[in-house]
Amino acid sequence: MRRIVTRPDVPSPIGEAVPRRDGIAKVTGTARFTVDVDVPGLAHARVLRSPYAHARIRSIDVGAARRHPGVIAVVSAEDLPDVRLVYGHAVADHPLIAVDKVRFAGEPVVGVVAEDAATADEALRLISVDYEPLPFVQSAAEALSADAPIIHERPGEQRPHRGFEEDIERGHPNICSSSRQAWGDIDAAFADADLVVEGEYRYPMCYAYAMEPYTAVATWSDGELTVWTSGQHPYMVRDDLANCFGLPLAKVRVIVPYVGGGYGSKSYTKVEPLTAALALRAGRPVRLALSVEEAILTTRGDSAVVRLRSAFDRDGHILGRQGRIFLDTGGYAENSPLVGRKAANRLGGPYRIPALEVTCDVVYTNTAPASSFRGFGAPQVTLAGESQLDEAAGRLGLDPLELRRRNVLAFRERPWPRARGMDADLDADLTLAAEEIGWHERARAGRGKAISLSASDAGSEPITTSILRVLSDGSVTVMCGSTEIGQGSSTVLAQIAAAEMGIELERVRLVQSDTAAVSYDRSTGASRTTTLMGLAIQAAAADARTQLVEWATTSLAPNGPDVIAQAGGVRIGDAVHDWGAIVRAWFGGAAGEVVGRGYLRRSGATEEMPPFWEIGCVAVEVSVNEATGEIAVERLVTVGDIGCAINPQTAEAQDVGAAIMGLGMATREELLYRDGNLMNGNLFDYRVPRTTNLPELRTVLVERGDGVGVYGAKGGGEGALNPVAAAIANAVERAAGIRLREAPFTPERVWRALQDRDARLAAERTGTAGTGAPAGVEPADRG
Amino acid sequence: MHERIPVSLVVNGRRHDLSIEPRETLADVLRERLRLTGVKVSCDAQVCGACTVLVDSLPVSGCTFLAADADARHVRTVEGLAVDGVLSALQQAFIDHAAFQCGFCTPGMLMTATALLEDQPDPTRDEVIHGLEGNLCRCTGYAPIVEAVLAAAAVGASEPQA
Numbered sequence: 001m002r003r004i005v006t007r008p009d010v011p012s013p014i015g016e017a018v019p020r021r022d023g024i025a026k027v028t029g030t031a032r033f034t035v036d037v038d039v040p041g042l043a044h045a046r047v048l049r050s051p052y053a054h055a056r057i058r059s060i061d062v063g064a065a066r067r068h069p070g071v072i073a074v075v076s077a078e079d080l081p082d083v084r085l086v087y088g089h090a091v092a093d094h095p096l097i098a099v100d101k102v103r104f105a106g107e108p109v110v111g112v113v114a115e116d117a118a119t120a121d122e123a124l125r126l127i128s129v130d131y132e133p134l135p136f137v138q139s140a141a142e143a144l145s146a147d148a149p150i151i152h153e154r155p156g157e158q159r160p161h162r163g164f165e166e167d168i169e170r171g172h173p174n175i176c177s178s179s180r181q182a183w184g185d186i187d188a189a190f191a192d193a194d195l196v197v198e199g200e201y202r203y204p205m206c207y208a209y210a211m212e213p214y215t216a217v218a219t220w221s222d223g224e225l226t227v228w229t230s231g232q233h234p235y236m237v238r239d240d241l242a243n244c245f246g247l248p249l250a251k252v253r254v255i256v257p258y259v260g261g262g263y264g265s266k267s268y269t270k271v272e273p274l275t276a277a278l279a280l281r282a283g284r285p286v287r288l289a290l291s292v293e294e295a296i297l298t299t300r301g302d303s304a305v306v307r308l309r310s311a312f313d314r315d316g317h318i319l320g321r322q323g324r325i326f327l328d329t330g331g332y333a334e335n336s337p338l339v340g341r342k343a344a345n346r347l348g349g350p351y352r353i354p355a356l357e358v359t360c361d362v363v364y365t366n367t368a369p370a371s372s373f374r375g376f377g378a379p380q381v382t383l384a385g386e387s388q389l390d391e392a393a394g395r396l397g398l399d400p401l402e403l404r405r406r407n408v409l410a411f412r413e414r415p416w417p418r419a420r421g422m423d424a425d426l427d428a429d430l431t432l433a434a435e436e437i438g439w440h441e442r443a444r445a446g447r448g449k450a451i452s453l454s455a456s457d458a459g460s461e462p463i464t465t466s467i468l469r470v471l472s473d474g475s476v477t478v479m480c481g482s483t484e485i486g487q488g489s490s491t492v493l494a495q496i497a498a499a500e501m502g503i504e505l506e507r508v509r510l511v512q513s514d515t516a517a518v519s520y521d522r523s524t525g526a527s528r529t530t531t532l533m534g535l536a537i538q539a540a541a542a543d544a545r546t547q548l549v550e551w552a553t554t555s556l557a558p559n560g561p562d563v564i565a566q567a568g569g570v571r572i573g574d575a576v577h578d579w580g581a582i583v584r585a586w587f588g589g590a591a592g593e594v595v596g597r598g599y600l601r602r603s604g605a606t607e608e609m610p611p612f613w614e615i616g617c618v619a620v621e622v623s624v625n626e627a628t629g630e631i632a633v634e635r636l637v638t639v640g641d642i643g644c645a646i647n648p649q650t651a652e653a654q655d656v657g658a659a660i661m662g663l664g665m666a667t668r669e670e671l672l673y674r675d676g677n678l679m680n681g682n683l684f685d686y687r688v689p690r691t692t693n694l695p696e697l698r699t700v701l702v703e704r705g706d707g708v709g710v711y712g713a714k715g716g717g718e719g720a721l722n723p724v725a726a727a728i729a730n731a732v733e734r735a736a737g738i739r740l741r742e743a744p745f746t747p748e749r750v751w752r753a754l755q756d757r758d759a760r761l762a763a764e765r766t767g768t769a770g771t772g773a774p775a776g777v778e779p780a781d782r783g
Numbered sequence: 784m785h786e787r788i789p790v791s792l793v794v795n796g797r798r799h800d801l802s803i804e805p806r807e808t809l810a811d812v813l814r815e816r817l818r819l820t821g822v823k824v825s826c827d828a829q830v831c832g833a834c835t836v837l838v839d840s841l842p843v844s845g846c847t848f849l850a851a852d853a854d855a856r857h858v859r860t861v862e863g864l865a866v867d868g869v870l871s872a873l874q875q876a877f878i879d880h881a882a883f884q885c886g887f888c889t890p891g892m893l894m895t896a897t898a899l900l901e902d903q904p905d906p907t908r909d910e911v912i913h914g915l916e917g918n919l920c921r922c923t924g925y926a927p928i929v930e931a932v933l934a935a936a937a938v939g940a941s942e943p944q945a
Contacts, residue, residue: 023878026886027870027893029821029861036820118806209921211825211833211887260823260887261921292826486885486922649881653923657884660924683826683919691912691925 001652002698004432007644007705007712011499011567014711015703017649018505021491022258022484031258034215034230035289042217043072045278045288046120048110048127049297050102053366053676054136054149057100057109057129064126065112070119073282074127075111083277086156087240089268090163091176091333093156094369096244096273101134103151103331104366105677106297111274113282117289136366138673140305140326143174143365150174151364156333161236163338163460176329176362177337181344183416184355189320193311197391201384202742203725204670205303205328208373209688212260213295216275219285225276226253226516232266232483233523234513240269241276256513262485263661264372264718265299267525268335296681300671301373302327302339302362304380308347310388316396316403320355323347325381327362327370334371336362342457343377349385350415350426350455350613351407367673372525375456378616378722379662382454383743386726390450390733400730401434401451408453411706419457420608423706423714424641426453429617436637436698437619446626447634448735451619452723458715459611460526461602464533465519468497468540468596470548472587474569474580475507478540481521482533483513487717488650489529495646496534496710500541501579502567527614527715530646534710535606536598544596548579551586551594605708612707615641616719618659620695622731629751631732633663636695642716643707652699654717662724664689670744790854794819795863801850809853810834810845813860821861821890825919832918835891836860842898861890864897873897873935882931884922892918896932905936 025031062074077085077099088094098109110127114120137143143151150173170178190196210230217228225245231237234254241252259266271288279286290298305326311319325343329336340362347358389407393400405427412421433451434440443449467479478497484490490510498505511518521533545565552563557572564571569578577585583592600606617639623632638655645651668687672679680686707714729740738753787802794817803812813819813836825833827846834845837859864871873896876882883889892915899906899914906914911932920928 019878020881020883022886023883024870026883026889027861027874027877028865029819029890031886032820033823033887035824038818209919211831211885211919211921212823213825259885260825261885263921292828486883488881488884653881653884653927656924656926657922658924661921683828683830688919688921689925690919691915691929694912694925694929697924697926 001648002700003648003703004700005703007703010644010711013495013505014499014646015644015648017647018491018495020488020650021494033212033258033260034217034228035212037217037228037257039217039219039285041284043113043115043282043284043286044117044120045111045113045275045286046117046124047108047294048124050098050105050107050109052102052131052133053105053138054134055102055131056134057098057102058132059130060110061128062110065123068123068126070115071112071123072115072284073113073278074123075278075281076109079281080277084244084246087244087269087273088156088333089159089161089236089240090335090337091156092159093152094332096277104368106368107331108274111278113278113284113286136676138365138367138676140328140363140365143363144172148174151331151366161239164341174364176333176364177340179341179344179360180358181416182357184320186320186322186355186357189355190311193319194314195312195392195395196309197388198309199384199388199741201306201308201387203304203380203383204665204744206301206373206665206669207296207671207686208263208265208301210261210263210265213290213292214270214298215289216272217285217287218276218279220279224251224253226255227272227276228255228257229272230259230266231256231270231272232259232262232485232525233268234483234515235481235520236523237269237272238515241272244273245276253516256483259483259485263374264376264525267372267523270298293682296671297368297678299334299371300330300368302329302336302370302380304343306347306381306384308384308388310392312392312396314396316392316398316406318351318353318407321348321353323358325358325360327360328365328367329362330365330367330369332369334369336370339372339377343381345457346378346454347381347385348415349382350409350422350453352409352413366676368678374658374661375718375722376526378454378456379665379725382722383725383729386452386723387729387741390730391739401430401439404430404453420610422455423613423708424615425704426615429615429639429641429702432639432700432702433617433619433637436700437621437635443621446735447621447623448731448733449619449621450727450730450734452727452730454616454719454722456614456718456722457610458526458614458718459528459531460523462532462600462606462611463522464536464600465521466533466536466540466598467519468537468544468598470544470579470583470594470596472580472583472591472593474503474578476501476503477509477511478537479511479518480533480537481513481518482529483524485524487529487654488647491650492530492646493533493537496537497541500538527717528611530713531612531707531709531715532600534713536600538598538710539600540596540598543598544594547594547596548582552577552582555585556582612714614715614719616722617641618720618723618727620727620731622728622735624732624736624750626736626754629747629754631667631728631745631750633695633728637698638720639700639702640716640720641702642714643709644703644705644711644713645701646713648701651701651716655699655720656697658718658721659724660689662721663693666725666728666743666745668744668746788851790851792853792856792858794858795860803850805851807850808846809836809848809850812850813845819860819862823887823890825887832895833888833891835894835918837894837898840898840901842895861893864893872938873900873932876931876935880927880931880934882923882928888918888920892920892928900936908933
């Protein structure tokens with residue numbers, strides 16, 4: 001790892017690669033995940049799912065299942081008249097169990113609770129459902145045709161947690177939401193252009209494959225609901241549960257133990273309402289632990305079709321970009337309206353663009369619901385945007401790196417009116433990537449290099465709180481609603497608390513993600529936790545210190561001398577008192593504690609949106625096997641521009657993990673639908689990267705202290721994924737002279753493109769060419 | 784009631800005489816009956832390696848290995864790696880190299896790597912890469928895991944840390 005550090009010095013243990021605090025638990029098997037939660041009387045649930053992509057439910061016969069020995073409850077929508085069945089934080093369109101119809105194959109129709117999961121499975125086979133199949137659509141293009149079946153007869157209610165305010169008219173009943181981003185005179189930009197690059201790009205339906213499938217345990221007691229869940233956002237889940245069951249927020253307790261992978265796929269509500277409803281009818285605590293096959297059918301990433309035109313002058317300056325994005329959200333909205341909003345914001349890229357016009361339609365189809373997934377619209381659109389920069393460079397005879405340099409946003413320059421200025425030196429980041437990949441050294445035959453860049457308006461809304469308790473021995477308990485999903489928040493946030501209170505890290509305990517114990521945080525996503533929760537903890541620590549200094553004055557030095565705050569306590573004259581001594585003195589005994597409060601909202605430094613720009617800067621070197629069409633990413637460079645690495649080891653780990661995940665989606669991962677059903681909804685057929693796919697890695701962490709967060713930090717963790725597919729496509733073009741516009745770049749697609757190239761070259765040699773469109777403007781094969 | 788059969792397993796050195804249903808997998812028995820919940824099940828189809836445990840020192844997928852087939856055999860799980868609270872060199876190397884993030888793959892990864900190092904105490908990088916090919920990890924991008932296994936080999940993986 002190479003570190004570029006120009007930020008001011010930071011207090012210990014900030015910037016130190018302290019060992020992860022979840023390490024012992026995770027290497028000894030004692031780390032508790034939701035599936036490990038046991039409560040007395042626990043019963044087990046399984047779910048009967050629709051085999052049809054779109055069907056009306058005529059009737060459900062559960063008699064035999066109810067009579068099966070060991071079965072405790074069999075529950076369909078008609079058994080839940082006292083529950084508000086339709087939830088959704090953005091658009092209330094999602095029934096926790098099918099009501100009257102199903103909108104995708106795999107939708108839950110009946111839940112069974114039994115003494116054990118095997119018995120529940122047996123009971124599922126005794127249920128018969130009479131379906132009336134309906135016509136279905138499985139792509140955005142089909143869904144938007146004039147005679148397409150309507151998937152939601154009534155539009156769902158727009159909910160307050162949607163995450164953005166504006167909306168534009170929906171042009172078709174199968175459009176879930178539309179977003180638009182525009183500025184400047186787009187017609188003039190294209191009229192003035194020396195070069196226009198056009199193309200249609202496709203990004204696949206992907207599965208995050210968090211190795212722990214969605215799991216919840218629910219129990220009711222005295223009208224209060226407690227749910228343990230694998231979800232990333234306990235407070236969002238709490239709000240949906242309170243709404244479904246008509247409870248005050250205070251009567252819903254959501255606890256998140258260790259989470260076995262999230263990557264955004266465990267954002268928002270998944271199986272918790274159904275689990276709670278089953279527990280309500282069973283009168284028992286219930287665990288619903290999905291299989292991987294069921295998890296794939298629960299949430300996937302939004303697939304995208306992106307049509308983009310980019311106008312350039314002859315020097316490679318971008319004059320304008322005009323785009324049309326279609327995201328396929330499947331049967332339900334989930335968080336796709338916000339993914340669409342962000343995709344529209346992110347298509348232009350981190351460049352100075354005089355005129356831009358982008359529309360993004362989020363479209364319902366009869367496929368598994370899509371929602372947040374690492375990168376959140378950025379990987380989908382960056383493939384288009386960054387591909388066209390390299391195409392333009394090729395056609396203008398410019399170095400792609402130089403073309404980016406001519407366009408990239410300067411420090412503090414706003415990409416669009418009212419957006420926060422760019423809080424990064426992107427030109428310097430590009431230089432680092434170029435150095436590490438050896439940009440100016442010629443690649444070997446059959447290999448190609450590329451550098452690709454993205455910047456995401458990340459961080460979500462700053463609505464974050466923290467409580468920091470200084471105990472009577474001076475040790476500290478920090479309460480926060482951010483979840484440890486593997487990203488290292490339990491380590492990084494404790495480091496911040498230790499530094500702010502000036503105490504040893506070993507004297508800090510972090511309590512996370514229990515809505516009855518810790519205070520509110522909107523979410524753990526959008527790479528926000530270090531930055532926003534870090535600020536809330538910093539504020540709580542300051543509040544605690546202020547009180548402690550006042551208490552020291554009152555109790556230890558009422559008549560002077562002055563109380564001087566210092567690391568770990570105060571100095572009064574020549575005497576030093578640690579925080580615990582002040583607590584004890586003020587309470588006048590051996591006990592007590594101080595409660596520090598940290599609140600963060602859209603105010604002051606976090607007024608402007610986004611709270612920070614999340615930078616993605618990668619370089620790759622690929623080889624192309626001309627015989628098989630296989631692409632190998634031989635070398636991969638990540639440049640993590642994160643302001644300040646609170647813990648460089650966890651920060652670097654996020655970049656590597658994100659980039660390899662991006663490599664998987666770029667080269668191999670795609671969920672495939674045919675005839676209404678998912679064809680490869682299991683880990684045999686959906687192939688994620690393995691050890692043998694690992695490229696040679698070089699990582700750079702850049703710390704210029706330019707973020708809004710503590711010590712100049714800003715978010716990381718998604719950035720390194722976002723430009724990977726584009727970088728690979730561009731590197732393949734330089735290696736083999738083929739332009740790939742549809743991810744994943746499977747051997748078959750690459751091989752076909754190589755055949756087309758050879759045919760075109762042969763035709764040119766024999767002089768029969770001339771019918772084809774120029775490179776870069778031919779339409780894709782499908783569509 | 785379903786038919787039951789007796790099995791006798793020696794798990795992490797301790798003998799358990801159990802009466803189980805023939806359909807129960809080794810992962811089920813370890814997790815649900817013996818509460819060794821360090822054993823994790825993910826793909827449930829012998830693809831991901833998360834449920835890997837050692838049966839007579841050979842790695843098997845607990846999700847598809849019938850508990851009855853482990854009768855009278857020695858089973859090792861992640862809970863058995865540390866001796867008297869002292870981490871194995873491999874466990875310590877996983878911490879030192881941050882060879883995990885969410886930790887869900889970690890027990891299986893550790894068991895596969897333990898078997899690898901017992902079989903080949905001084906593996907090459909390629910041998911580690913190929914030895915771990917059957918274990919998926921979605922967080923780390925694998926690089927720190929490979930480094931950790933090589934580092935553990937360098938200090939002697941089967942020896943507890945001093």
